Amino acid sequence: MEIVHPNSIDEALAGLGDGAIPLAGGTDLMVEVNFGHIRPERVIGLRRLAELKEWDGQRIGAGVTWRRIETHGPKALAEAARTVGSPQIRNAGTIGGNLGTASPAGDGHPFLAAVGASIELASTASQRTLTWQEFFTGVKETARRPDELIMAVHLPAGLPERQCFGKIGIRNAMVIATVCAVVTRADDGKTTVALGSVAPTPIRATGAENMISSIGHPSAGDLVEFQRLVSEEVRPITDHRSTEEYRRHGAGVLARRLLERCLS
Ligand SMILES: Cc1cc2nc3c(=O)[nH]c(=O)nc-3n(C[C@H](O)[C@H](O)[C@H](O)COP(=O)(O)OP(=O)(O)OC[C@H]3O[C@@H](n4cnc5c(N)ncnc54)[C@H](O)[C@@H]3O)c2cc1C
Structure with a gap:
């Protein structure tokens, strides 16, 4: 398994496709690897990508961890974050990884559905934003293409208190x-x-x-x-x-x- 550590979004996007899989906190992906459920040929590490960790008002970067959301997120999302795994898992696991796995039990998802959030995706060729309904397509299935990165979650303005x-x-x-x-x-x-x-x-x-x-x-x-x-x-x-x-x-x-x- 080859592991690549890009220093920019462009570099990361260029490395996707052809069996390459993004790795954020690894709290889902490495479980799958350890159990032998997947054997990725190439893994694109996302931890060095500062842009994915940006949190600008209503835009939460895909690389923002549950630990940060627990302390800074909107009330119900912070409450959800507090229940994700243990402190170690919350320090590593990200909202983007939760979306990438798309488990029906993902604790971040009900909040995104309740407030009508959208998900920003990018590839070398395009950038698009999907509603949460368009993004989730089935059990552990999403509309993300293999050459796309989840860039961020967009929350609407004026969330109910x-x-x-x-x-x-x-x-x-x-x-x-x-x-x-x-x-x-x-x-x-x-x-x-x-x-x-x-x-x-x-x-x-x-x-x-x-x-x-x-x-x-x-x-x-x-x-x-x-x-x-x-x-x-x-x-x-x-x-x-x-x-x-x-x-x-x-x-x-x-x-x-x-x-x-x-x-x-
Ligand atoms: C002990 C334990 C307890 C857990 N408890 C909970 C829980 O209570 N609630 C819960 O919801 N989850 C739980 N999880 C699952 C996991 O921690 C979360 O889903 C977490 O948010 C995954 O984030 P990550 O950054 O570690 O993802 P990773 O493991 O790095 O990636 C997960 C998937 O998303 C893809 N991916 C990651 N980032 C991107 C991106 N930017 N663009 C495109 N694809 C991407 C990866 O390729 C992979 O397919 C638990 C896991 C463990 C091991």
Whole structure:
């Protein structure tokens, strides 16, 4: 395995394609290599690329670590960052790597879906920005082409102050999500609900969003109906981490509790 350490974005982009794979923190990629699931011929190390670590207002560079997001990110994204692995993992792992892997359980994804973020990609030939819906195409699949780098995440301006992340797992720390979710609530009542680990890609529960957004002061009954709609809208599977039924129930309960936190 050849390892290349480019000093500029142009150099990195020129090295991509032909079986070369980008390496950021390595907390996903090296697990795959160690288990023998992949044998890349060439690895393009991204750590020297200062541009990927830039964080300019609403634009978060792909190389920004969870450690930085934990301390400086918007509230719900910072809450998500705090649950990613251990301090060692958060010091190395990046938001770009989380997107590159595109695991359905990626803890960064519900926030991006809840606020309507977009993802900036670049190759030697082009630069493009995709909505989060365009970017995630399936389980561990994205619209990124092999010759492209994820450059940054773009957040919209004016994020709602009331925003909460939550995660259900088999223990409290170092756990991959059985369900994870973000709820945001704006001053005019507009509510967004995005969930991870309950479908091949992150999803928004739009029926639940529409129902609760139209109610200024939701009653206990409205919250129960919101929970029911979220549970109905998710598309979980049964796997080694959970049954479909548990995920469906957990998604509704988690979303309702996060909404209650936003409303309190
Ligand atoms: C012990 C442990 C616990 C973990 N816990 C969690 C958890 O709780 N929640 C969670 O979401 N994740 C968790 N992870 C997974 C991982 O830490 C995160 O997904 C992390 O964000 C990956 O970032 P990275 O920089 O290490 O990516 P890497 O491993 O370097 O790369 C991951 C993938 O993205 C690609 N890639 C990286 N950067 C770019 C780029 N700029 N452009 C294009 N492609 C790119 C790589 O080629 C690779 O395919 C855990 C991992 C471990 C080992």
